[in-house]
Amino acid sequence: xxxxxxxxxxxxxxxxxxxxxxxxxxxxxxxxxxxxxxxxxxxxxxxxxxxxxxxxxxxxxxxxxxxxxxxxxxxxxxxxxxxxxxxxxxxxxxxxxxxxxxxxxxxxxxxxxxxxxxxxxxxxxxxxxxxxxxxxxxxxxxxxxxxxxxxxxxxxxxxxxxxxxxxxxxxxxxxxxxxxxxxxxxxxxxxxxxxxxxxxxxxxxxxxxxxxxxxxxxxxxxxxxxxxxxxxxxxxxxxxxxxxxxxxxxxxxxxxxxxxxxxxxxxxxxxxxxxxxxxxxxxxxxxxxxxxxxxxxxxxxxxxxxxxxxxxxxxxxxxxxxxxxxxxxxxxxxxxxxxxxxxxxxxxxxxxxxxxxxxxxxxxxxxxxxxxxxxxxxxxxxxxxxxxxxxxxxxxxxxxxxxxxxxxxxxxxxxxxxxxxxxxxxxxxxxxxxxxxxxxxxxxxxxxxxxxxxxxxxxxxxxxxxxxxxxxxxxxxxxxxxxxxxxxxxxxxxxxxxxxxxxxxxxxxxxxxxxxxxxxxxxxxxxxxxxxxxxxxxxxxxxxxxxxxxxxxxxxxxxxxxxxxxxxxxxxxxxxxxxxxxxxxxxxxxxxxxxxxxxxxxxxxxxxxxxxxxxxxxxxxxxxxxxxxxxxxxxxxxxxxxxxxxxxxxxx
Numbered sequence: 001x002x003x004x005x006x007x008x009x010x011x012x013x014x015x016x017x018x019x020x021x022x023x024x025x026x027x028x029x030x031x032x033x034x035x036x037x038x039x040x041x042x043x044x045x046x047x048x049x050x051x052x053x054x055x056x057x058x059x060x061x062x063x064x065x066x067x068x069x070x071x072x073x074x075x076x077x078x079x080x081x082x083x084x085x086x087x088x089x090x091x092x093x094x095x096x097x098x099x100x101x102x103x104x105x106x107x108x109x110x111x112x113x114x115x116x117x118x119x120x121x122x123x124x125x126x127x128x129x130x131x132x133x134x135x136x137x138x139x140x141x142x143x144x145x146x147x148x149x150x151x152x153x154x155x156x157x158x159x160x161x162x163x164x165x166x167x168x169x170x171x172x173x174x175x176x177x178x179x180x181x182x183x184x185x186x187x188x189x190x191x192x193x194x195x196x197x198x199x200x201x202x203x204x205x206x207x208x209x210x211x212x213x214x215x216x217x218x219x220x221x222x223x224x225x226x227x228x229x230x231x232x233x234x235x236x237x238x239x240x241x242x243x244x245x246x247x248x249x250x251x252x253x254x255x256x257x258x259x260x261x262x263x264x265x266x267x268x269x270x271x272x273x274x275x276x277x278x279x280x281x282x283x284x285x286x287x288x289x290x291x292x293x294x295x296x297x298x299x300x301x302x303x304x305x306x307x308x309x310x311x312x313x314x315x316x317x318x319x320x321x322x323x324x325x326x327x328x329x330x331x332x333x334x335x336x337x338x339x340x341x342x343x344x345x346x347x348x349x350x351x352x353x354x355x356x357x358x359x360x361x362x363x364x365x366x367x368x369x370x371x372x373x374x375x376x377x378x379x380x381x382x383x384x385x386x387x388x389x390x391x392x393x394x395x396x397x398x399x400x401x402x403x404x405x406x407x408x409x410x411x412x413x414x415x416x417x418x419x420x421x422x423x424x425x426x427x428x429x430x431x432x433x434x435x436x437x438x439x440x441x442x443x444x445x446x447x448x449x450x451x452x453x454x455x456x457x458x459x460x461x462x463x464x465x466x467x468x469x470x471x472x473x474x475x476x477x478x479x480x481x482x483x484x485x486x487x488x489x490x491x492x493x494x495x496x497x498x499x500x501x502x503x504x505x506x507x508x509x510x511x512x513x514x515x516x517x518x519x520x521x522x523x524x525x526x527x528x529x530x531x532x533x534x535x536x537x538x539x540x541x542x543x544x545x546x547x548x549x550x551x552x553x554x555x556x557x558x559x560x561x562x563x564x565x566x567x568x569x570x571x572x573x574x575x576x577x578x579x580x581x582x583x584x585x586x587x588x589x590x591x592x593x594x595x596x597x598x599x600x601x602x603x604x605x606x607x608x609x610x611x612x613x614x615x616x617x618x619x620x621x622x623x624x625x626x627x628x629x630x631x632x633x634x635x636x637x638x639x640x641x642x643x644x645x646x647x648x649x650x651x652x
Contacts, residue, residue: 006436007405008414018300018433023053032434032444033513039448040473046448047077047289047476054292054327056285057092058083059258068474073494074481075474078261078285085265085284086162087256089326090125093118098303098329104151105306105354109198109337116151121326124152126254128159128224131246132190135222139164139259141189142267144220145313146170146179146206148197149334152226152243153313154322156192161265161284162256165190168267171314171634172197172204173611176212178633181276182269183217186483190222192243196229200341203229207240214239261285267483268316270422277631278492279483280423287323287425290477294426295324298446299390299416300433301358303329308351309360309390310339312611316422317360317392339365344372345381348408352381360390360418364549364613366400366408371548371571375407383408390431392418393614395517395535396440397542405439417442419505419517423493424449425477428469428503429515442515449475451515453507458497463509466518466533471501506533523617525554525562527595534617537564537598540591541584547571551607553621555599563599564588567607567620567644576603600624602648604640611636624648 015021020032027049029035039046047065050056062081070076093099103118116124137143143160145167147153160167168186170179183191197204207225214220226243266282295301307325311317325332333354339347348369351359369377389409396417405415416431419442428451429442437443445451450473453461461467478501482489496502506518519533534552541550547568557563568584570576581601589597608619611634622629623644632638 006438007402007411008409009436010414010433014433019302020297020300020432020434023049023297026053032432035447036444040450043448043473050289050293050297051078054289054296055092056083056288056292057088058261059087062261066474072474072499073490075478076262077283077289077476081261081285082258083261083284083288084161084164084256084258085287085323086125086158087258088288089323090118090122090158091256093329094122101329102331103326104154104332104334106149106151106334106336107350107354109201109342114151118326121151121155121158122253123251124155125158125162127247127251128152128155128192128243129162129254130251131224131241131243132159132165132222133163133254134247135190135241137163137165137190137222139263141165142168142186144168144170144179144183144186144188144191144193146172146174146191146193146210147226147313148172148194148199148206148336149310149312149318150194150226150228150336151334152194153318154326154332154334157313157319157322158326160192162254164257164259164263166264166267167319168269169313169319170269171312171611172206173199173312173636174209174314174633176209179209179213180216181633182279183213183220185276185279186267187219188217189219190224191220192224192226194226194228197336199337259284262480264480266319268319268422277633278423278485278488280479281481281483282425282477283480286476286478286480287319288327290425290475291320291324291327293446293448293477294418294430295320296328298427298430298432299358299418300388301325301328301330305330305357305387306333306355306385307331307358307360308333308335308347308354308356309358310335310347311360315611316426320426321360340368340372344369345377348378348381348383351386352383355385356383357385358388358390359386360392361404362393362613363391363396363400364394364609364615366404367397367542367549370400370403374403378407386413388414388416388433390416390418395519397539398439399543401439420446421503423479424475424503425479428471429507429517435513438510438514440516441510442517444513445515446475449473452500453509454497454500456497458500461508463511466506466508468497468521469503469505469507469517470497471503520617523553525552525564527554527557527560527562527564532592532596537566537588537592537596540588541566541568544584544587545571546580546583549607549615551615551617551620552598553617553624555621555625557599560595564596565600565602565621565624566598567602567604567624567647569606570603576601600648602644604644604647606637606640606643608635608640608644609637610634620644
């Protein structure tokens with residue numbers, strides 16, 4: 001991504017009202033650069049100040065906010081303190097005006113809506129906490145959440161935290177085998193699910209999928225089922241209990257138990273390129289402070305906001321929006337299903353109907369909106385309540401960024417780019433209101449994480465040069481190892497460049513302090529010693545206007561080691577052909593040089609992607625080369641692989 005100069009600039013009025021400006025004023029910091037310097041030079045002051053600013057509550061105070069006596073790979077946080085996610089997200093609002101305000105506004109695919117106040121969310125949390133506790137589920141037990149984005153999914157997350165168990169959110173689109181893999185690996189004791197989820201107009205029987213997985217996940221002794229369909233087939237048995245009837249209609253308020261601050265509260269699996277998925281471990285204090293930092297300090301989420309960020313509980317964004325909205329006292333807008341069904345403009349319509357003020361998107365969603373009618377889909381919608389947008393999941397193309405800025409943001413709203421990962425508990429690079437924002441750029445790194453761009457030996461690179469994104473400091477949101485695999489954790493993140501956390505992204509910095517992402521470093525293509533990321537080539541292809549999307553991978557070449565292969569979705573209904581292939585290969589060679597002329601161009605109707613719309617380039621490459629596919633559990637559209645396989649004819 002190039003540096004084209006800022007297109008959005010904050011006004012003095014906007015800056016005066018931000019949480020970050022208030023934080024800096026409290027501590028006498030002159031500007032964002034001063035904050036960055038102080039956060040890295042004085043980490044204990046910084047983390048303690050964040051905890052105080054966001055009033056993160058501890059029953060027993062910690063004696064040391066950060067202990068790195070065992071090395072930066074194994075930090076201990078909030079040593080000696082006790083706290084609980086549920087206490088900070090729900091109990092804190094009891095007896096305040098927030099108690100009766102909407103905590104969650106939900107909309108189904110059919111337009112049905114529900115609203116829960118904070119009092120109602122707390123009551124449902126207590127109902128499930130009592131039910132689980134009564135079935136013998138308690139501290140340290142893993143409880144899977146296999147649910148669509150309904151209000152009860154939020155209650156499940158808080159109920160599990162309340163009793164000291166460990167929530168394991170799972171993608172609601174998983175089939176039987178991914179469930180077996182995660183239930184067995186985690187030793188899960190319970191599953192919270194629904195009888196039905198709705199996706200693109202079709203009912204999906206989630207409890208039936210759980211039932212098929214249970215024989216090979218022998219540790220599960222309780223399955224709590226939320227009944228949604230009147231005529232749905234009911235799974236029964238000694239393990240099954242109904243969410244509604246398993247406890248009295250009005251359960252008593254349950255006290256929230258404080259636990260050691262580093263007690264695990266969430267186990268999030270993230271897919272590896274090969275082998276089994278990796279289980280990342282997140283603690284009570286880590287989840288609370290990281291979400292306050294990302295969403296409260298940087299994104300500027302406030303009690304007056306309504307946040308819509310369509311995702312799934314199985315991806316880090318799902319728990320993040322639930323926790324951060326409740327922690328700050330904001331209202332979370334949930335929409336079950338997909339952003340483009342039953343109408344291509346559904347996400348924009350939901351935002352307009354519910355007065356959303358902060359909207360999260362994925363660039364792929366924007367490109368799909370452009371294909372499905374563009375600005376006509378936005379006609380007549382009132383998005384005037386919006387004050388910011390968030391982008392996550394993948395790098396932008398300039399065309400999509402500028403379309404979104406012009407037609408959705410109306411050139412008045414910032415696009416706050418957000419990039420990090422499950423292993424980090426959230427962002428490493430982020431957007432904020434504090435700096436002007438140019439196309440595709442991140443405003444800055446997350447304060448206190450020590451982000452840097454380095455070469456293969458770990459030496460810092462100057463602005464403008466592309467290198468590995470690393471972290472030089474421990475950050476409170478980072479995973480506490482990998483579930484039952486400490487050596488795999490060190491091998492994956494700390495050993496490739498000793499002393500540095502390897503994020504796995506290619507990045508560069510601008511001279512103005514902005515940052516840019518250039519794709520995953522494990523997607524890096526080396527052509528005769530020339531390294532490039534796929535995003536740069538994809539920008540050229542998409543910029544021709546001849547294709548709506550593309551995925552570029554490296555394939556073996558006997559002369560250059562690797563060559564470019566491009567899978568493209570044609571912009572025209574007529575599809576691909578020799579003329580289009582020639583036009584695309586010429587465009588890449590002209591823009592990037594003859595060495596980058598693609599060896600192969602394949603046309604397909606869609607690209608393999610995760611549920612949150614990340615393009616899975618490793619599966620594109622495996623399909624074209626005939627290599628093993630590795631973990632497929634995150635793939636949302638398996639039919640895309642067969643289409644690419646047929647279009648590609650034979651492996652290269």
